Amino acid sequence: MDTEQLKKWIKDIKVNNLENADVEVENNSPLEMLGKGRxxxxxxxxxxxxxxxxGNEEDCERxxxxxxxxxxxxxxxxIHAKGKRYIAMDIIKGIDLREYLQSQPxxxxxxxxLIEMLITFKAIGYERIDHHKRQIFIQPEGNLKVIDVARTVWRDRVYPYPRKLLTSLGEENKEIFLKHVQEMAPEVYEEWQHYIQMEELARYxxxxxxxxxxxEKLREISNQLITTDDEEKYVKQLEGLVKKVFKEEWIKVMIARGAKPEKVMKKVDEYWDYRERRGSSKGYSGSRYSGSSRRDSDRKRYEGERSHRSSSRRDNRKRRHS
Ligand SMILES: Nc1ncnc2c1ncn2[C@@H]1O[C@H](COP(=O)(O)OP(=O)(O)OP(=O)(O)O)[C@@H](O)[C@H]1O
Ligand SMILES: [Mg+2]
Structure with a gap:
């Protein structure tokens, strides 16, 4: 093959990728097109x-x-030659599996x-084994050849069994193939069955x-989450929220200044106690929590927060129910 001549011809071929469709081709070379894909x-x-x-260099590299x-x-x-956007390779002759199975059992x-083919795929390091039957060719001597292999490597998503090959065979031939696998490679068959069942479960x-x-329904019932329609409750909850923010911010500042967390907690508690004592006669003061037990639970909560953030959520729930 004359590679220099090939390069010249390729300069006269424009291939553009399209979204969800086969490439667009402008062929000004004398070369005959055998087929195209995406x-x-x-x-x-x-x-x-x-x-x-x-259509692009990355697909060619892959x-x-x-x-x-x-x-x-x-x-x-x-492979006979490679450029940034082309690969010269053997023409694969014979008949592809799709055509073959239309008239042959x-x-x-x-x-x-086919099982041997899957073994080779795995042995050479293909990550995703999901060839379609039209990419597999039967040679006149009876052996198989495979084309269009880019999608087998550099994948994030991989499949544990040859799903696409099985489905591409069609219901009848899929059953026949699975029966053959059961006879010739029973352990592989068991594993595929496991994945097929998991897939059915996922679908179910x-x-x-x-x-x-x-x-619609959710919109109706989600009103139950609304908190602003009862003024008394609203004020209490808002107060709780503001206190929480105040405490968090104050503790951050004091710790940044080098204070001991326990001491800061104690001071904040004392401050709130003082506020609550003063405010309890004036209505919404949050005085549900009396001094020392609240201090204890707050301190525990704070310590819990330091070791595990989610524990504060649990305590909040407890406080709500108490
Ligand atoms: N080595 C080959 N020998 C003979 N024909 C080939 C060869 N490679 C590809 N073809 C033909 O060209 C067509 C397109 O090739 P191929 O499937 O590799 O393209 P693709 O764009 O990668 O396809 P896909 O969209 O499935 O990824 C094939 O269906 C086949 O008919
Ligand atoms: Mg391809």
Whole structure:
């Protein structure tokens, strides 16, 4: 293959990614297009070599990396050249699994090859094994070849079993394949069953246990959370809130000045006691809490806060109920 000539042709091919659609191609080269997808378009260079031209460099890097992991196996097209946005590789001939299964049965021999393929994927370090049947080709000699491997690497989300392959087989062939796996690799079958059941459970929960939110109803009953309609309660709660903020801020300041937290708590308590004694005759004074027991609970609460923030929430609940 003449790489210099190839580079010139590629300059005359523009490939742009589109959102949720196959790439847009402007081909001013003499190369015939063999196919395209969301990441790139593939052109015939010689009878045995094609070039995949990508819409962006990252997809090209990924596919090149994924292909390079499998070059020592016979499962992938051999790489012949690489540029920032293209990879020249073997043309994969034969018939893809989608077409094949339209007229042929899924035999145990074919299932055996598919399991071998999954073993190779795992061995070479593919993180996400979810090939679709149209990306798998059966060669005239009976072995398999796989294309379009970029999505197998550099993934955040990975699947523990070949979900896409199974669903892409269709209900009937999925059952047949699973039966073959059960016979030939029973432990793997058990594990897949486990994941399939978990998936069914997840689907069930989504449908039944988490029904669509009834926003109207919630709006009606959420009035129960409103606190401003009863003036007496409102004043008490507001006072509680302000006190809480005051205490927090005051303690921060005093600690920053080098005071001991326990001493600050004591002082703040004494101050509130004084205020409450003075204010109790004037109505809403929060005098529910009498001196020492409140001091104790506050101090405990403060100490708890220092070790574990959430404990203050528990104490607040306790105080509300007391
Ligand atoms: N090595 C190859 N040999 C022969 N044909 C190929 C080869 N690679 C790709 N093709 C053809 O080009 C088409 C598009 O290639 P491919 O699936 O790799 O593109 P893609 O943009 O990565 O697809 P996707 O959107 O699924 O990621 C394939 O469906 C196939 O018909
Ligand atoms: Mg792809």
């Amino acid at each position: 990441q790139g378009a593939v052109f015939k260079v010689t009878d045995d070599i094609c070039v995949k031209v990508f 596919e090149h990396y994924a292909l390079s992991l499998g070059q020592h196996t016979d499962l992938f097209p051999k 899924l035999t145990p021999e074919l299932s055996y090859k 929960i989504t449908e039944h246990a988490l029904p669509e939110n009834d926003k």
